[in-house]
C-alpha cells in the first residue's frame with residue numbers, strides 16, 4: 584500500500600501528554616501516543632491555552648440551552664470565553680486545512696465533540712447536549728474532516744472507522760493537490776468502491792449515481808459533493824454483515840481460479856467471520872493470498888484490500 588508518512592492529524596494537546604489542562608495535568612492516551620503516533624504527524628492544539636487562559640487556570644463549563652450556550656468560568660461566571668474560543672478556531676482553519684483528521688478530548692467544554700455537560704441556568708443538573716465551543720466551530724468550518732474523540736477510539740469498530748476515514752481523506756487531499764479532473768475522481772471512486780460497499784448498499788448506490796453525473800456538471804461542484812457524500816457514507820461504521828457481503832463479492836472474482844478445496848476453505852473462512860468466530864483480517868489475508876497467485880487488476884487496486892498500515896492491527900479484533 585501507499586505509505587503516508589506525513590499524514591497529519593489535529594489533536595487536543597493534553598491527549599499527547601502535554602500538561603496544558605486547567606489544573607496543570609494531562610490526559611495522555613496510550614493508543615494515540617504509542618500505536619498511532621509512528622504513522623502520523625500530530626498537530627497539537629490547546630484552544631484554552633491558545634486564547635491566553637494560562638496554566639493553571641479557572642476551569643470553564645457550558646451554560647445555557649442546546650441551541651444557545653456560553654463557555655463560562657466555573658467559579659466566576661462573569662468570565663465568558665465563548666467568542667474567544669470560536670475566534671481561535673477561525674484562526675486555526677488555515678493551519679488545519681492540511682490535516683486529514685482531528686482527535687478531540689472528550690467531555691471538554693472547549694474540545695468535546697458531543698455529549699458535553701451543559702448546565703441550564705436555573706438548575707444544577709446538567710444535560711449531555713453540549714458540544715465544546717472550539718470543536719463545534721472547527722466541525723462547522725471543516726465539515727468533511729474526519730473527527731473522533733479519544734474515548735470512542737477504544738472501541739475497535741470506531742477506531743478502524745476513524746483511521747480508515749483519515750486515510751481516505753488524505754488520498755482525496757492528494758488528488759485535490761494534483762488537480763481535480765473528472766477522470767481522476769472516477770479513478771479515485773473506482774479504487775474505493777469496495778470500501779464504500781462495506782458501509783452499506785444505500786451509500787454505495789447513492790455514490791454510484793453521483794459518480795455517473797461526473798462530466799455533466801461543473802467539476803468543482805461535483806467534486807465537493809462527491810467528497811462530502813463520501814465522507815458522510817464512511818462515517819457510518821461498516822457492519823460484519825456488510826463486510827461479509829464485500830468478501831463474498833470479492834470471492835466471486837475467483838470462481839474459475841480456485842479448485843474445490845480452496846473454494847471450500849475460503850467459503851468457510853468467510854462464514855466463520857460472519858458468525859463472529861474470526862476477525863476480518865483472516866478472510867482478507869486468505870483473499871490476498873489467492874489474488875497474489877491469480878491477479879485481478881480491479882481487486883488488487885481496491886483500497887479495501889489494504890486500507891491502512893497493517894501494523895495498526897485494526898482488523899484483528901473479533
Ligand code: SF4
Nearest residue numbers: 595597629688691694
Ligand atoms: S481538552 Fe482541549 S482545552 Fe482542555 S486541556 Fe485539552 S486541549 Fe486544552
